[in-house]
Amino acid sequence: MATRPLLLVAVFVGVLLPVQFALNSALTAYTRSPAATAAVSYGVGLLALTLGLTLVHRGRIPLGRLTGAPGWSFLGGVVGSAYVIGSVVLTRLLGAGLAVSLVIAAQVVGGLALDHFGWFGTARRPMNRIRALALALLLLALGLQVL
Secondary structure: OOOHHHHHHHHHHHHHHHHHHHHHHHHHHHHOOHHHHHHHHHHHHHHHHHHHHHHHOOOOOOHHHHHHOOHHHHHHHHHHHHHHHHHHHHHHHHOHHHHHHHHHHHHHHHHHHHHHHOHHHOOOOOOOHHHHHHHHHHHHHHHHHHO
């Protein structure tokens, strides 16, 4: 698979992260609860996904395919809920820039670990010098922002 076209998609998806942080933080001013904000956010997301799936699959959402999935693979929503709650709290306390930077650094560390060990069904991509250097530079940039 050609990765170059996906780089632009990755940039677009990456820009959505601080937007999500800001939107959820703004919503929390009204809900006064990070957990309530996460519930509303996921509820709206569920509606949007259901509409999209209905349109793409012409009203026949393929839920029957889930029967063979391992139990742990359903925990993404739980992890996502914790992520949304954490992002709301961090954005309000640290500001969007630092909160996003910390989350991105942690995502890179986690992603490199997932790649290296092949956890949760991901393809193994061992750590190498280039990846280690990229991680060191990222952590250095994060350290400069924290100063």
